[in-house]
Amino acid sequence: MASEASRDLGRLALNTATLGHNLDGYGAGWPIERVIDACAARGYGGIVFWRREIGQNAVAIGERVRAAGLEVVGLCRSPFLVGPQAPSGHEAVMADFRAAIDMAAGLGAPLLTIVVGGVEPGTKGLRHSLERVADRVAEAAPHAAACGVKLALEPLHPVYAGDRSCLVRVRDAVDLCLGIGAPNVGIAVDVYHVWWDGSLAAELARAGAARILGYHLCDWLAETTDVLLDRGMMGDGVADLRAIGAAVEDAGYQGFVEVEIFSAENWWQRDPAEVLDVIVERYRTAC
Numbered sequence: 001m002a003s004e005a006s007r008d009l010g011r012l013a014l015n016t017a018t019l020g021h022n023l024d025g026y027g028a029g030w031p032i033e034r035v036i037d038a039c040a041a042r043g044y045g046g047i048v049f050w051r052r053e054i055g056q057n058a059v060a061i062g063e064r065v066r067a068a069g070l071e072v073v074g075l076c077r078s079p080f081l082v083g084p085q086a087p088s089g090h091e092a093v094m095a096d097f098r099a100a101i102d103m104a105a106g107l108g109a110p111l112l113t114i115v116v117g118g119v120e121p122g123t124k125g126l127r128h129s130l131e132r133v134a135d136r137v138a139e140a141a142p143h144a145a146a147c148g149v150k151l152a153l154e155p156l157h158p159v160y161a162g163d164r165s166c167l168v169r170v171r172d173a174v175d176l177c178l179g180i181g182a183p184n185v186g187i188a189v190d191v192y193h194v195w196w197d198g199s200l201a202a203e204l205a206r207a208g209a210a211r212i213l214g215y216h217l218c219d220w221l222a223e224t225t226d227v228l229l230d231r232g233m234m235g236d237g238v239a240d241l242r243a244i245g246a247a248v249e250d251a252g253y254q255g256f257v258e259v260e261i262f263s264a265e266n267w268w269q270r271d272p273a274e275v276l277d278v279i280v281e282r283y284r285t286a287c
């Protein structure tokens with residue numbers, strides 16, 4: 001972000017995927033406590049976990065984060081709600097969705113990110129799948145509200161539409177929120193997924209500050225080798241991070257700025273201490 005607030009590390013959050021902890025065999029394998037302390041030592045304000053890292057320890061991990069002076073900013077993520085990788089059947093989807101919400105509540109995380117899943121088997125195009133997503137989010141929203149958890153719909157880059165996210169445009173995410181109409185359902189904006197979208201600023205303004213629940217930073221590498229696991233560090237790619245950050249702020253968002261970099265061959269191969277230092281530097285100079 002271009003404003004002076006960008007230098008306030010209190011708004012900077014680490015998504016632990018950035019250290020490669022989201023896939024077995026990548027990253028340095030630091031225990032969660034070491035990650036928490038390393039973020040706190042550098043002045044980060046928050047941290048975002050993945051469900052697989054938490055197990056049965058949500059309450060204790062949440063307390064450990066706050067004891068270190070950080071906030072648990074959010075939890076990744078819901079199960080896929082539709083599509084070929086979703087749990088089989090409505091009840092299985094909703095049970096896992098509730099489990100994710102309960103874990104977020106246990107952590108003291110105010111936010112659960114939703115990646116909606118791809119095109120429902122046996123259907124074509126996005127419309128049918130998006131309607132089912134709307135139904136399932138609407139069904140889960142009251143339980144989430146009772147738990148004090150907001151649900152952040154994250155549109156993904158269109159390259160994922162088939163198998164991971166039938167929700168690809170911010171415009172469609174805003175429409176989905178407005179259609180569901182629950183006060184605790186909003187959107188998450190991830191640079192990786194929206195950097196190409198010329199309507200971003202207008203759509204964020206339409207969403208309004210109350211529905212913008214998260215802002216995720218990385219960069220899009222012009223010569224990317226893998227659209228899932230070759231994200232760039234801020235400043236190394238072609239996304240206009242200052243313009244995107246300005247659009248998010250102009251829409252009224254004042255929450256955390258979360259760094260989320262999946263990078264199997266580059267950043268996940270480095271010492272996490274170095275990665276955390278580079279993030280701070282790029283956050284101050286490139287965003």
Ligand code: ZN
Pocket residue numbers: 154189190216260
């Ligand atoms: Zn994201």
